Amino acid sequence: MQAKRWMACLLACWTVSAWSAERYENCGKGWSIAEPPHRILALNQHSADLLLALGAGSSLIGVAYIDDDGALEQGRYRGVPVISRQYPSSEMLYSQRADLVVGGFGSAFREHLSSRQTLASHGIASYLLESGCDGHSLDYFGQIRQDLKTLGQLLRQPARADALIAAMDADLAAAAALHQGEQPLSVFYLDSEVNGLDSVGKRGFVTALLSAAGARNSFADHDSARLVIDSETLLKHDPEVILLADAVWSPARRKRQLLRSDPALSQLRAVRENRLIDIPFTQLLPTLDSGRVALELARRLKTLRTSL
Template identity: 65%
Template sequence: MRALIYGLCALLCSSPVFADSYRNCGENWRAAQPSRIVALNQHAADLVLALGAGSSLVGVAYLDDTEAGQRPSAYFGVPVIARQYPASEVLYAQKPDLVIGGFATAFGDGVTSRSGLARNGVGSYLLESACNGHSLDYFGHVRNDLLTLGKLLHKQPQARQLSEAMDADLTRARALAKPGKPLSVFYLDSEVKGLDSEGSRGFVTTLLAAAGARNVFADLNQYRVTVSRETLLVSDPDVILLADADWSPASRKRYLLNHDPVLSQLRAVRENRLIDIPFTHLLPTAASGRVALDLARQLNALDKKK
């Protein structure tokens, strides 16, 4: 197997032609004009597909929420090369010239690190919202991703259209916001190892604000937070937002909320003020404006039932 890796690396290293330079995560990078792209996360693949570059996608990995609980062999016609992150030999077997990650964890060590890929003639891109030390301007990060990848993939018109559509949807979402105190929302990311959620540094806080609501734990200056049942009961959110993911389906969260002796006492649970949402919709992507608008409409509908 090592011979296969070294052989592929030698092939890729034989004539790397870096045609385009771009800035990503505060550093300058170079890559050839991509014709064989591997997306290491579902939302990274979604961005490439939205730009109209799906014909260049030769592999996708780590699907989070496509029909939560299912394991498809293809994603919009693109082969799924690994259930989670692919082994190095699987990644290099695709002969990629650009690898795109949605989370920093997508890039490993050695030949699958960004520097390792570059040494082997493979370009890489990490979505700006996942860069180390990133700002909390999440919608700005999406615009930056669209601008950079649009140029790199020679899809600038599509990138501009997507950016403008996102901003238009965000404007419509803000217009739906009602005066007065916004609805308080608890976001339940996962129930596997406790009630995992996000604080002020997470994108969900920004998304909820765009939809005219407030993350009940927005005062916590953290990205990830894990709260106790008793703390959540005291917070008593108006609405609970449930991530629907392969590794933690919304249906399983609903069962927990309705059958746990403490959580079942929450007003949002008793009144069925629960919203299921695909996990990738809770990440900053080109679709985030549309997600904020749809969320604003659902929250308004629940607000009328108060």
């Protein structure tokens, strides 16, 4: 009889736990989390930005891997402690006692940290921004909408998520109106100069961002996310504009210095005529600010058209 009572109690507890779990879709799989999350970790800067915009507030207990350090102050990012300059160790991660870990890139849950399945086995839920999922489509703006909707659901902020989506769509519409009827400008995106001229091909988000702003990626015919371009190939394409990522690990000023001092690259018309645009690295990732970035980029490209 006592065993039956114990089993009944166990089943009742399991039923309560099952009903209290919040289920959500991410990267094409089903996940669950105890609702709502109270201790959240963001493992990349752009995932932290999204959580803050959704009102995570004091629930965001730590961030890691800040690419643009302009908002850093005394070891904090927008008031949130920075627990690691890059990805934290597993020991550091588990010591935070998080109930939700959000990553911006797939690398956040691979070599540097425990896998999402392992985290789940320890009672820690996880979310990877849809653009970081394996095999994701090229509908980057659709993925941003999905991130906002899902995380808005988990944070009990669906109205705020809808407002952010509406604002992004309004900015995209305004950007499209600015370049309507115009011939797209050719743009070379320089992500990093550390190990050659790193750029993106058709599958990179910057290609979609440039398209939304009224331009075309000079190397969009390469069916890849990332690629390295040699000087000779770049000179043959001779883009009208060069877009420079400004990151902690590869500042835009260093890229400008390379372009202007290199005997071959300095002959590019975009360099000779100073049609270079700097944008912070995290603004060149698919985030809730991507509509605003596309609009601002469309305005800057419209101004540059007058010098062509």
